Amino acid sequence: MEERINGCFERSMNGKAIDVNSKEMRAIVTYIKHLSRGIPVGARIPTGLY
Known part of the structure; x- marks a missing residue:
């Protein structure tokens, strides 16, 4: 997860x-x-609930 987070920071x-x-x-x-x-x-989360 840390690698993905850092990917967001960098890219x-x-x-x-x-x-x-x-x-x-x-x-x-x-x-x-x-x-x-x-x-x-892997569950799909419904949108529009928040």
Whole structure:
């Protein structure tokens, strides 16, 4: 997951990768895990619910 996050920083945001062990990376990974809690891997998530 950290590699994908850094890919977004570098390519999508035209920025620099962050250390995979940094508190910022841990916070991003924790947040993503929280958002996906209870959602099966590969599940389609309905849009327009939020």
